[in-house]
Amino acid sequence: xxxxxxxxxxxxxxxxxxxxxxxxxxxxxxxxxxxxxxxxxxxxxxxxxxxxxxxxxxxxxxxxxxxxxxxxxxxxxxxxxxxxxxxxxxxxxxxxxxxxxxxxxxxxxxxxxxxxxxxxxxxxxxxxxxxxxxxxxxxxxxxxxxxxxxxxxxxxxxxxxxxxxxxxxxxxxxxxxxxxxxxxxxxxxxxxxxxxxxxxxxxxxxxxxxxxxxxxxxxxxxxxxxxxxxxxxxxxxxxxxxxxxxxxxxxxxxxxxxxxxxxxxxxxxxxxxxxxxxxxxxxxxxxxxxxxxxxxxxxxxxxxxxxxxxxxxxxxxxxxxxxxxxxxxxxxxxxxx
Amino acid sequence: xxxxxxxxxxxxxxxxxxxxxxxxxxxxxxxxxxxxxxxxxxxxxxxxxxxxxxxxxxxxxxxxxxxxxxxxxxxxxxxxxxxxxxxxxxxxxxxxxxxxxxxxxxxxxxxxxxxxxxxxxxxxxxxxxxxxxxxxxxxxxxxxxxxxxxxxxxxxxxxxxxxxxxxxxxxxxxxxxxxxxxxxxxxxxxxxxxxxxxxxxxxxxxxxxxxxxxxxxxxxxxxxxxxxxxxxxxxxxxxxxxxxxxxxxxxxxxxxxxxxxxxxxxxxxxxxxxxxxxxxxxxxxxxxxxxxxxxxxxxxxxxxxxxxxxxxxxxxxxxxxxxxxxxxxxxxxxxxxxxxxxxxxxxxxxxxxxxxxxxxxxxxxxxxxxxxxxxxxxxxxxxxxxxxxxxxxxxxxxxxxxxxxxxxxxxxxxxxxxxxxxxxxxxxxxx
Numbered sequence: 001x002x003x004x005x006x007x008x009x010x011x012x013x014x015x016x017x018x019x020x021x022x023x024x025x026x027x028x029x030x031x032x033x034x035x036x037x038x039x040x041x042x043x044x045x046x047x048x049x050x051x052x053x054x055x056x057x058x059x060x061x062x063x064x065x066x067x068x069x070x071x072x073x074x075x076x077x078x079x080x081x082x083x084x085x086x087x088x089x090x091x092x093x094x095x096x097x098x099x100x101x102x103x104x105x106x107x108x109x110x111x112x113x114x115x116x117x118x119x120x121x122x123x124x125x126x127x128x129x130x131x132x133x134x135x136x137x138x139x140x141x142x143x144x145x146x147x148x149x150x151x152x153x154x155x156x157x158x159x160x161x162x163x164x165x166x167x168x169x170x171x172x173x174x175x176x177x178x179x180x181x182x183x184x185x186x187x188x189x190x191x192x193x194x195x196x197x198x199x200x201x202x203x204x205x206x207x208x209x210x211x212x213x214x215x216x217x218x219x220x221x222x223x224x225x226x227x228x229x230x231x232x233x234x235x236x237x238x239x240x241x242x243x244x245x246x247x248x249x250x251x252x253x254x255x256x257x258x259x260x261x262x263x264x265x266x267x268x269x270x271x272x273x274x275x276x277x278x279x280x281x282x283x284x285x286x287x288x289x290x291x292x293x294x295x296x297x298x299x300x301x302x303x304x305x306x307x308x309x310x311x312x313x314x315x316x317x318x319x320x321x322x323x324x325x326x327x328x329x330x331x332x333x334x335x336x337x
Numbered sequence: 338x339x340x341x342x343x344x345x346x347x348x349x350x351x352x353x354x355x356x357x358x359x360x361x362x363x364x365x366x367x368x369x370x371x372x373x374x375x376x377x378x379x380x381x382x383x384x385x386x387x388x389x390x391x392x393x394x395x396x397x398x399x400x401x402x403x404x405x406x407x408x409x410x411x412x413x414x415x416x417x418x419x420x421x422x423x424x425x426x427x428x429x430x431x432x433x434x435x436x437x438x439x440x441x442x443x444x445x446x447x448x449x450x451x452x453x454x455x456x457x458x459x460x461x462x463x464x465x466x467x468x469x470x471x472x473x474x475x476x477x478x479x480x481x482x483x484x485x486x487x488x489x490x491x492x493x494x495x496x497x498x499x500x501x502x503x504x505x506x507x508x509x510x511x512x513x514x515x516x517x518x519x520x521x522x523x524x525x526x527x528x529x530x531x532x533x534x535x536x537x538x539x540x541x542x543x544x545x546x547x548x549x550x551x552x553x554x555x556x557x558x559x560x561x562x563x564x565x566x567x568x569x570x571x572x573x574x575x576x577x578x579x580x581x582x583x584x585x586x587x588x589x590x591x592x593x594x595x596x597x598x599x600x601x602x603x604x605x606x607x608x609x610x611x612x613x614x615x616x617x618x619x620x621x622x623x624x625x626x627x628x629x630x631x632x633x634x635x636x637x638x639x640x641x642x643x644x645x646x647x648x649x650x651x652x653x654x655x656x657x658x659x660x661x662x663x664x665x666x667x668x669x670x671x672x673x674x675x676x677x678x679x680x681x682x683x684x685x686x687x688x689x690x691x692x693x694x695x696x697x698x699x700x701x702x703x704x705x706x707x708x709x710x711x712x713x714x715x716x717x718x719x720x721x722x723x724x725x726x727x728x729x730x731x732x733x734x735x736x737x738x739x740x741x742x743x744x745x746x747x748x749x750x751x752x753x754x755x756x757x758x759x760x761x762x763x764x765x766x767x768x
Contacts, residue, residue: 025558051558057588062547062581069488069551069565072536075558077551089577096541097548103750105529105537106519110753142751165753210756254756 003193004200007177009151010040013158014078016204018048021076024162027056028063028080037082038118038177060086064093064115068101071111076162084119084171085131098167099142114161115169119147120228120275121321122175122185126314132227132276132307137169138253138285144168144209145252149176149230150197153250156207164209173227181228182235183323212256214263218245221269221334223327224260224286226250229273232324240328242335252282260286261293268299269334273327278306300337305330370609376677380684387689388412388633391424398650402628409619409629412663415638420699426642428480432706438479438637439697439707440715441499442471446694447719448494448504449668451727452511452525456672460735461511461525467492469667469685470600472637472693475499477596480644481566488536488549488567491526492598502533505726513741514734520742543569543576546595550585550657553593564651566594571618572603572611583625586657593657594647597621598634600666605679619661627659634664635693638700663690744768
């Protein structure tokens, strides 16, 4: 056990898997020699060689296309997309090929690919370095979608994703890379070392896909969150002194529906928080599922606290980002409704 | 915005154009390639360059890619008009092998003809023939090792037939019947045959091209001996996947053969709409530093010889080759279009490079290894054989009548393990 940042935990996960499985390879822009713009692959090429860890041309579609072929050969490729905002050119290969390969070939071929991409805002990245695009992928049948919120989960979930025989889109909230962020940009940043979830085993372990975590038990209202918003929701509950039950979904697809339903049945109230734009966001699916499964337990309308339906604005970062005040306001609405 | 404030000169600002008055400047024109010839005009292949058989030099397999680039503007041909095999590209196949190649091409044509009619009879939903292009699938399969991995399009059924893949299995896929290994999920002709090293066909044009490069990269990463080959239509070379494939093949020197099948037509769009006017498709290799060959795709021996060259080059770590297979799509695009609306009906009969089956047959006859009688007899035998296999396939069901796979299987293989939401949806359907 040692304290790791999320970057170090992700690096450790890839390192462990490169050691354990000779079929694992990783590539992407600036991934090899330099070690990635966020340093997630630092030192891995030197340790594992340039046949396993290498730089790719600036062609996300080409990377995914190559990964599908590598998967068909029998490798387990990990592709790093430098920012989730740049994943769109890869979507044809992800959606039309990787996600459907097992189905369309009657199980003859499959795509054991992990696509890693930093996502989310909070770093003044403007509309090209801040997007949360998870709902595009949860809408695609055949893809799994994962978003960790802390170093321990990040490593365990990434190892599960790499070992999974289906394609997994693995979004890493970049604002959490070097410390938890509770949505207060005016406060000094905190390193992961002071957070219990930064205690990460050096070796192999997994956090299974499809399992949510109750990160704060409570009775008044359920808050469904993932990624950075987990920390924001926790801060909101403390600051507003609301006995919220905060659930970190961790995997969006397949969703841990039982944990969600158990909690909402207990509290009778539900707030859904995500950074992504609201309309047709993942929160829409969560709201639909909660009302399908918990309608007679609900005491109030479900509340969504999300990014606005605009491109991510550069200078209005904190008006856009759904910070603790907005989440607290959402909880109050759910409690009053 | 006011040009003085922004500092950007508007066209009327001083200094922007003091030479010519506006009326004297050339007016810009958009070039839209002409669609020639019109359907009601006689065929016109004046745009097709004529190259003699045996004229193109065969470089050593290890030459720098640049030395192959002049070949992008020539045409590798082996069979001349009299059916003689001439020049350095002759793969020198034994008469037995040549007869097997001829048989595979003829079987491909007989298979296509029957399945096309099955669609017309409503027994399958859709079909695509490769008539006139049989030498590409079959000839290339003969130029590759049996375990080289193939990432084809829907018009290389000859690859499977040349690898002796049972046409019964292919028919069952087309019928989506109870013996369809793809469980009725794919359109007819979108085969998958892992046991024949034949990758699942997508139907999304072009996406297989970078996948083949990735497979080849994996083979190189693992120090394997197998190479990959892929095919794309000239129309789909406009897709980004084509450029991704060439970039990755070039950067990593991947052991892969990338084939552009230029059959002149992408549904109703002539090859000029894909950029065939300004340069050959083989010449796309030049900027990427890949080896380039341009081959008479209706010449079985040239196709096979060029494929052998590219395969040997790849296998010896000299990198990828882009081959343009120059041919003509004699068939409609699919059962869904009417070619008489966009081209002369009998155009393909006048294609300057002939019919691949007739040309190989003529060659075999010329070298005393075949006869017109044997040809006619084999043709009849293959029609009977395809009919017989077809009856067996139909006994396992047709699209129209079934039996099909159980509806329960609709929810399988989306993931390796079925997640809860799919189980619930299956229950909702009541199966």
